[in-house]
Amino acid sequence: MSHQPKLFLGSEFDQGKEDFSLFHILPVPYEESVSYGGGTSRGPAAILDASDQLEAYDGTGFPGEEGFYTHAPVDCQGGQPLVFPRITEAVQRILSYPHPGLKYGGKKHTPETPLQSIFRKIPIVLGGEHSITFPVIQAFANVFGAQNIGVVQFDAHADLHEAYDGNPYSHASVMYRINQDLNIPIYQLGIRALGPDEIFYRTTHGIPGIDGPELGMNNITECRLPEDFPPLVFITFDVDGLDPAIMPSTGTPVPGGIGWYQALGLLNSVAKQRRIIGFDVVELAPIANLHAPDYLAAELTHKLMGIIARSTLSNPDWSTP
Numbered sequence: 328m329s330h331q332p333k334l335f336l337g338s339e340f341d342q343g344k345e346d347f348s349l350f351h352i353l354p355v356p357y358e359e360s361v362s363y364g365g366g367t368s369r370g371p372a373a374i375l376d377a378s379d380q381l382e383a384y385d386g387t388g389f390p391g392e393e394g395f396y397t398h399a400p401v402d403c404q405g406g407q408p409l410v411f412p413r414i415t416e417a418v419q420r421i422l423s424y425p426h427p428g429l430k431y432g433g434k435k436h437t438p439e440t441p442l443q444s445i446f447r448k449i450p451i452v453l454g455g456e457h458s459i460t461f462p463v464i465q466a467f468a469n470v471f472g473a474q475n476i477g478v479v480q481f482d483a484h485a486d487l488h489e490a491y492d493g494n495p496y497s498h499a500s501v502m503y504r505i506n507q508d509l510n511i512p513i514y515q516l517g518i519r520a521l522g523p524d525e526i527f528y529r530t531t532h533g534i535p536g537i538d539g540p541e542l543g544m545n546n547i548t549e550c551r552l553p554e555d556f557p558p559l560v561f562i563t564f565d566v567d568g569l570d571p572a573i574m575p576s577t578g579t580p581v582p583g584g585i586g587w588y589q590a591l592g593l594l595n596s597v598a599k600q601r602r603i604i605g606f607d608v609v610e611l612a613p614i615a616n617l618h619a620p621d622y623l624a625a626e627l628t629h630k631l632m633g634i635i636a637r638s639t640l641s642n643p644d645w646s647t648p
């Protein structure tokens with residue numbers, strides 16, 4: 328690749344080998360339907376910049392040893408009808424590694440870790456507004472089959488409007504699109520801002536999860552997915568699910584959000600129950616000269632990589648479909 332993108336944790340790890348790195352970081356600086364504060368198109372670059380301040384050790388292990396490959400950002404110019412197919416194609420390409428014919432310096436490379444040889448690559452999508460999760464999930468559905476996938480959503484908002492401001496591809500409609508159009512089950516954590524149409528949808532469709540007030544007032548750090556929840560889980564992490572005290576850098580902050588250790592506890596809990604096949608971190612809208620939230624988003628990304636690597640290694644029966 329001629330373009331040299333800014334790397335995730337480039338201060339500690341060189342760009343990995345493209346077809347063997349387990350973690351494929353895909354920046355998607357898409358911002359079109361934002362309804363309140365703007366700036367989420369600068370989210371991916373802020374996370375990559377902040378990632379240079381991370382330690383290689385995530386507190387338990389070294390996710391970078393599985394390989395980080397950071398892609399050039401998806402071209403987000405030209406409007407939703409043009410951009411969404413590009414996002415789907417980029418994610419699907421990652422899920423299709425190793426590509427025949429990919430070589431490095433004319434040498435054939437062999438995987439260096441058990442995870443690199445057994446499992447599909449893990450796409451890690453950095454947003455950008457939450458709308459992008461729909462074309463991301465379309466790629467996963469194309470590869471794994473929609474019936475095998477569930478989505479666990481961390482968010483302040485249910486994002487279950489059929490359309491928002493007349494836009495069916497709004498950030499406020501993304502989970503409706505995934506659940507209704509793709510028929511993919513969802514599980515919601517941290518929700519605390521809901522419209523009447525969303526309450527109706529959740530009730531009539533029996534959408535499971537634990538809402539913000541219950542999480543916060545009872546300091547819940549574990550969740551139990553429904554028995555019939557699909558075996559493969561994608562995590563969509565809208566940073567406004569976190570409390571604005573630790574995450575003010577987002578377009579629509581809502582008080583009473585998830586705490587840091589609570590988020591890690593819930594993520595660990597999900598990873599113990601199902602194989603996580605990818606995740607996104609969306610809606611970071613960096614505030615100039617306020618670095619802590621950007622660093623938090625980078626650390627969240629890194630910790631989730633470690634959680635996935637360890638849970639997948641300790642469950643060898645989670646074979647690749």
Ligand SMILES: [Mn+2]
Pocket residue numbers: 457482483484486498565
């Ligand atoms: Mn959202």
